[in-house]
Amino acid sequence: MSVTAPQGFRAAGVAAGIKSGGARDLAIVINDGPSRAAAGVFTRNRVKAAPVLWSAQVLSGGRVRAVVLNSGGANACTGPLGFQDTHATAEKTAEVLGDSAAEIAVCSTGLIGERLPMDALLAGIDTAAAQLSRDGGLAAADAIRTTDTVSKISFRRGEGGYMVGGMAKGAGMLAPALATMLCVITTDADVSAEDLDVVLRDATAVTFDRLDTDGCMSTNDTVLLLASGASGVRPDLAEFGKVVTAVCADLARQLLVDAEGATKAIAIEVVGAASERDAVTVGRAVARSNLLKCAIHGEDPNWGRVVSAVGTTDAAFEPERLNVAINGIWICRGGAAGDDRSKADLRPRDVTITVDLSAGSHSATVHTTDLTAAYVHENSAYSS
Amino acid sequence: MSVTAPQGFRAAGVAAGIKSGGARDLAIVINDGPSRAAAGVFTRNRVKAAPVLWSAQVLSGGRVRAVVLNSGGANACTGPLGFQDTHATAEKTAEVLGDSAAEIAVCSTGLIGERLPMDALLAGIDTAAAQLSRDGGLAAADAIRTTDTVSKISFRRGEGGYMVGGMAKGAGMLAPALATMLCVITTDADVSAEDLDVVLRDATAVTFDRLDTDGCMSTNDTVLLLASGASGVRPDLAEFGKVVTAVCADLARQLLVDAEGATKAIAIEVVGAASERDAVTVGRAVARSNLLKCAIHGEDPNWGRVVSAVGTTDAAFEPERLNVAINGIWICRGGAAGDDRSKADLRPRDVTITVDLSAGSHSATVHTTDLTAAYVHENSAYSS
Numbered sequence: 001m002s003v004t005a006p007q008g009f010r011a012a013g014v015a016a017g018i019k020s021g022g023a024r025d026l027a028i029v030i031n032d033g034p035s036r037a038a039a040g041v042f043t044r045n046r047v048k049a050a051p052v053l054w055s056a057q058v059l060s061g062g063r064v065r066a067v068v069l070n071s072g073g074a075n076a077c078t079g080p081l082g083f084q085d086t087h088a089t090a091e092k093t094a095e096v097l098g099d100s101a102a103e104i105a106v107c108s109t110g111l112i113g114e115r116l117p118m119d120a121l122l123a124g125i126d127t128a129a130a131q132l133s134r135d136g137g138l139a140a141a142d143a144i145r146t147t148d149t150v151s152k153i154s155f156r157r158g159e160g161g162y163m164v165g166g167m168a169k170g171a172g173m174l175a176p177a178l179a180t181m182l183c184v185i186t187t188d189a190d191v192s193a194e195d196l197d198v199v200l201r202d203a204t205a206v207t208f209d210r211l212d213t214d215g216c217m218s219t220n221d222t223v224l225l226l227a228s229g230a231s232g233v234r235p236d237l238a239e240f241g242k243v244v245t246a247v248c249a250d251l252a253r254q255l256l257v258d259a260e261g262a263t264k265a266i267a268i269e270v271v272g273a274a275s276e277r278d279a280v281t282v283g284r285a286v287a288r289s290n291l292l293k294c295a296i297h298g299e300d301p302n303w304g305r306v307v308s309a310v311g312t313t314d315a316a317f318e319p320e321r322l323n324v325a326i327n328g329i330w331i332c333r334g335g336a337a338g339d340d341r342s343k344a345d346l347r348p349r350d351v352t353i354t355v356d357l358s359a360g361s362h363s364a365t366v367h368t369t370d371l372t373a374a375y376v377h378e379n380s381a382y383s384s
Numbered sequence: 385m386s387v388t389a390p391q392g393f394r395a396a397g398v399a400a401g402i403k404s405g406g407a408r409d410l411a412i413v414i415n416d417g418p419s420r421a422a423a424g425v426f427t428r429n430r431v432k433a434a435p436v437l438w439s440a441q442v443l444s445g446g447r448v449r450a451v452v453l454n455s456g457g458a459n460a461c462t463g464p465l466g467f468q469d470t471h472a473t474a475e476k477t478a479e480v481l482g483d484s485a486a487e488i489a490v491c492s493t494g495l496i497g498e499r500l501p502m503d504a505l506l507a508g509i510d511t512a513a514a515q516l517s518r519d520g521g522l523a524a525a526d527a528i529r530t531t532d533t534v535s536k537i538s539f540r541r542g543e544g545g546y547m548v549g550g551m552a553k554g555a556g557m558l559a560p561a562l563a564t565m566l567c568v569i570t571t572d573a574d575v576s577a578e579d580l581d582v583v584l585r586d587a588t589a590v591t592f593d594r595l596d597t598d599g600c601m602s603t604n605d606t607v608l609l610l611a612s613g614a615s616g617v618r619p620d621l622a623e624f625g626k627v628v629t630a631v632c633a634d635l636a637r638q639l640l641v642d643a644e645g646a647t648k649a650i651a652i653e654v655v656g657a658a659s660e661r662d663a664v665t666v667g668r669a670v671a672r673s674n675l676l677k678c679a680i681h682g683e684d685p686n687w688g689r690v691v692s693a694v695g696t697t698d699a700a701f702e703p704e705r706l707n708v709a710i711n712g713i714w715i716c717r718g719g720a721a722g723d724d725r726s727k728a729d730l731r732p733r734d735v736t737i738t739v740d741l742s743a744g745s746h747s748a749t750v751h752t753t754d755l756t757a758a759y760v761h762e763n764s765a766y767s768s
Binding site: 045046047048074076077078079082111112113114214215216217218219288289290291294295297298300302303304305307308309310311312313317319320322332334335336337371372373375376377378379380381 | 428429430431460461462463466495496497498600601602603672673674675678679684686687688692693695696697701703706716718719720755757760761762763764
């Protein structure tokens, strides 16, 4: 299923030898049409990996025949030769498919600053192309994993019978954990590239963009939406947007619970904000507090660390009107101690921190995880 | 020594019973004059503790007779009653000293959101006042510790024989570790409150403001500079500024090496910046990367995490002109791999990461620490 749930798509995932250890590390997703409409969103990091620079050019044309994805190397900060490697990857795939490299998107994930083993990668494209199938979605989702402990896939059926499917790896869009978030979403709905672009930007803004596991922004983040039109269904755009958003939200949730070292899935729910922007700003500030993330790891309802994070923002609020609930217990009321903090039960994996700014009627939720010794361990030993 | 190194100051530090366990938790520093000129800088967090709100009012008058400091409770987010507690602390001290509460500054540090045990605190003021002495600087520095493993003190002699002394606790000014940074600096130079204000702002801007151990901003941060004029020396302001800056830098260094759980003292030295602001922005972004801080903990010269942090800023730079050195080895040149990364020796406690933006002639250094399992442990178990 995953990206092959919609009609018109085939996929494969193979072990090309890019990673040491023999795990799958190369995936191809191909759109057999009849449409090739596509849209993409990319990292806002100013240091962009070669595949991001390449794929942004491809997507500016609004058409994608295939996506080639590799784990085992980010191909970021690799200079002009790294860009040539991405170009060669697209050319090779185009050659195998008998198509144009200008419609081949490329995604990479792994360590920054090292060239990819191109002999292995190009040979892997031959292998993967030979295995492309309607059943290949799971293997493709497996091949893009780095520190992900499980594959992330999702699909939903829309009104009229069209499908939306997706796969993802990593944790976070604007602020992912280690390495990179990559996501490919497919649909057999018949939607123009322009409409796909609007739908994808709206969907990512309220899903991946509100996932903030460690405040770091990758050089490689890419989310692609490809439409084959094979179902013949032309969906209502609002309804289509809801389905795509649901798939993105499902994948975002899977990224969150698999984030490195995490033992808690924390939702920072900001209400009573003067604007949605204020709500997101506050949610992100709270989600980035290492002190709070440690406290939640220790199951300590330390609302002072919530309030002090809120105070670093420029959002509209008065300190003496702030209310904070942890898992439904309003332990801070009017900027001071409220209900008995011992009533806040932090034992469940899911933790909801509600911040009421008492400044308006807007709201937003940002998702993060706790900060653990396992996160430190995993990220102390990545490249060495 | 510490705050009692300059003439005209007495101090005391006592165990008032605010902390459980019987450690010192209350300090008084008193300026016997003849001058009482003083200046202060405070946290920029919009959620300010009661003692910060109080002391900012006191300092607006430019005169301080005494500073009362307690550990064991931050008196932040404690509402109007918490502010009354601070007021009562100042009133009690004024009464004991036979002076005006309007010239008594108050500082608190500890857990947010809980009222202080005022009976113990007020009784402690009597005890401390009875012990005020020219030898009390060390006991005062000891009494303001929370998770600090050692007292932080410093002093320097200026031209003409005047002295500057200081004590501090915590880690960081704008972005301190747990709880709070408090710092009291004293001098027997004869300097007006207006000049003290300029000197203190300049000194903190290049010292405490460039210490960023975990990106969190406290509700209580306070740095006070008190001048007794007792030496009779009216220093050249530029020279006086250098001496005060040296004391601040020394205390900042002591805070850094004692930061919670830290095993590395990391200097992020940004050169080739188009402006000092750009240099500080880049230094702070790199200093706040959890991924980088984990890598340095693991002695892994992962320059990709440096470059990706630089890419999140709005500083002037071109990705293909970025150079990064770790402990003097330029392992990233022109935005790609440079010298052999295995040559970067990360075993020493002190680590210097140099980022060359190749965009101008300005520079700045931001100091941080590594992120360790010990940090997580300490901050998972603070209030519970």
